[in-house]
Amino acid sequence: MSKKVVSFGEIMLRLATPRYERFNQATSFEATYGGGEANVAVSLANYGIDSSFVTRLPKNDIGRACQMELQKYGVKTDKILQGGDRLGIYFLETGAVARASKVVYDRANSAISEVTKGMFNWEEILKDADFFHWTGITPAISQGAADVCLEAIQTANKMGVTVTCDLNYRKNLWKYGKTAAEVMPELVAGCDIVLGNEEDAEMVLGIKPEGVDVTGGHVEAEAYRSVSQQIMKQYPRVNKVITTLRGSVSANHNSWSGVIYDGKNLFQAPTYQITHIVDRVGGGDSFMGGLIYGLIAYEGDDQSAINFATAASCLKHTIHGDFNQVTVEEVEKLMGGDASGRVSR
Numbered sequence: 017m018s019k020k021v022v023s024f025g026e027i028m029l030r031l032a033t034p035r036y037e038r039f040n041q042a043t044s045f046e047a048t049y050g051g052g053e054a055n056v057a058v059s060l061a062n063y064g065i066d067s068s069f070v071t072r073l074p075k076n077d078i079g080r081a082c083q084m085e086l087q088k089y090g091v092k093t094d095k096i097l098q099g100g101d102r103l104g105i106y107f108l109e110t111g112a113v114a115r116a117s118k119v120v121y122d123r124a125n126s127a128i129s130e131v132t133k134g135m136f137n138w139e140e141i142l143k144d145a146d147f148f149h150w151t152g153i154t155p156a157i158s159q160g161a162a163d164v165c166l167e168a169i170q171t172a173n174k175m176g177v178t179v180t181c182d183l184n185y186r187k188n189l190w191k192y193g194k195t196a197a198e199v200m201p202e203l204v205a206g207c208d209i210v211l212g213n214e215e216d217a218e219m220v221l222g223i224k225p226e227g228v229d230v231t232g233g234h235v236e237a238e239a240y241r242s243v244s245q246q247i248m249k250q251y252p253r254v255n256k257v258i259t260t261l262r263g264s265v266s267a268n269h270n271s272w273s274g275v276i277y278d279g280k281n282l283f284q285a286p287t288y289q290i291t292h293i294v295d296r297v298g299g300g301d302s303f304m305g306g307l308i309y310g311l312i313a314y315e316g317d318d319q320s321a322i323n324f325a326t327a328a329s330c331l332k333h334t335i336h337g338d339f340n341q342v343t344v345e346e347v348e349k350l351m352g353g354d355a356s357g358r359v360s361r
Contacts, residue, residue, distance in 0.1 A: 019146045024148070024165065027082060036112045048339075050338020051153075054069050059328070069093060102125065130158070181207045209254070226246070260274045261274055270290050272288045283322050297338055
């Protein structure tokens, strides 16, 4: 496919405890890399899309190793800036059964957090791009990152590039004196496609479902229709709103689905029971990557797009690391109803 997608954000070194160990038990950590927008870029590259990731990395061996890891999956990294002193880190303790997973961040003063307007030539970066993707994590990092993100969105709008956003509210990241509610609305106003759940909508945009009680633990489709309609009314540029539907039975067993609203119709994907989760980190990003691919591959068919996104992210839950390392053929096989897991010979 000839479509080009550019993603912008932070990528971090991920240090995970092995074998479901707790932090205090671990004598070693498994080192990989990951971050919301980078995870989307890898998914798209795996699907054969021209995928480019933009960030700022320190000019040292860790920064180079990170860039090489992205290149291994076919992600273009030629627009990455070098500078700053360090790569952000996050520590992961994988939960099991009734014990939830835990994440500890060590990302203060990372290279990307110190960016400022004018550092990136967005007209050059977005030349020939069809999609620009960002998440609510990036403007939460620092005022500079928020400013650069807005700069990129506004440039994309001028150039006719479709802007996609995962609202991704992370309360523990907004520490530089601004709240998500103060920063995000201006950025979301420049978006064409928005992904987020009801918590994201409320905490980021101040939007709650109208006339629907969501406190009972089972959220009806009308709640998502209500939120989607309010987002579209408040942000006229938005033409599609997508929501992931996760039901958490335990740390190892989740139900998983998604809905997409196009202003008139609400399409829901099949619900998968993921009974033996290997790694759920990056699950939402794999959904977003699958969605962008679906909107490209099944243009005009939102039902197939949401089905692809949901199946792709279902498979991600079986893979260690942030990146969803699956092929289009594997996703389409699951979409077709083959969830047997039989050996492919």
